[in-house]
Amino acid sequence: MDIELHPNYAENGWLYVTYASDEGGGRGANTALMKAKLTDDALTDQQVLYKGDPNSGKGQHFGSRIAFDNDEYLYFTIGDRGSRDLNPQDIYRDGGKVYRLLDDGRIPEDNPFFNTAGARTAIYSYGHRNPQGMEKNPFTGEIWTHEHGPKGGDKVNIIQPGKNYGWPVISYGINYNGTKFTDLTEKEGMEQPLWYWVPSIAPSGMAFVSGANYPNWQGDLLVGSLRFNYLMYCDVEDNKIVSEKPLFEDIGRVRAVEEGPDGLIYFSVEGAGIYRIKAPQ
Secondary structure, eight states: OEEEEOTTHHHHOOEEEEEEEOOSSSSSBEEEEEEEEEETTEEEEEEEEEEOSSOBSOOSOOOOOEEEOTTOOEEEEEOOTTOTTTSTTOTTSOSSEEEEEOTTSOOOTTSTTTTSTTSOTTEEEEOOSEEEEEEEOTTTOOEEEEEEOSBSOEEEEEOOTTOBOOTTTSOSOBOTTSOOSOSOSOOTTSOOOSEEESSOOOEEEEEEOOSSSSTTTTTOEEEEETTTTEEEEEEEETTEEEEEEEESTTSOOEEEEEEOTTSOEEEEETTTEEEEEOOOO
16 A cells, blocks of 8 residues: 655665555454565565554455654555544544554553553554555654545545544544534544545645755645546645645546655556656756
8 A cells, every 4th residue: 555665765775565454363464564665576574563452354444554764764555544533533542543563563651542541552643544644754754644534524634643633533534425423523631633524635645845946845744636637735834824726637536646766746647547747948
């Protein structure tokens, strides 16, 4: 579902992958995180660092994205696995969470629930639906995510330790059949999104523009849309999204967005391939 290179990949060769795994108890599968090395076009030294539990036969909401922060802590996401009333609000269960590990899979002792008996101590934040975008803000060092809402209510969050992001207690969306599952859009103790979409754009992948190749975009955010087949440009000012506009409309379902080592923006489109955005002359 995602692949990320270690910040010191040139020296240590480690890459990280999330995928659906049927290992462990229960029927079905859940999200797993592996680190490995690429040797002669094959993955070697494979080590599973985390596996969501229990497995589920439901086929939706695996997540998943991977990011490193400035201190080389490793973050990854697991969606609620289609069990919105069971997993996201329960820190004793996997699903609907952002997790934080050390790069070798050990759990940091300053994780917010490390000393909570019985909790999944890798959890960093909870109350998420299906986060399919995560990126370090290169200007602040913060971890930003976006996640799918139901019918409406896709949102962008800045992740903070131990915070509850509300799903499914609060939401700006409704059920796909048009009925409500909550009347609340805010509640004490639950975080408000930095930005949200109604109707849903079905966000997938995100990248900050950090280099000088696109001077008018520097510091801004790009988000892929599966539903509307475009790349969404989000204008970021003072660490907030203040406006947006679609780019490359009708290009197809955008899955991933990355700023390459050359400072150019690349994005992938289902059934089409990988596109590169030319820097203005």
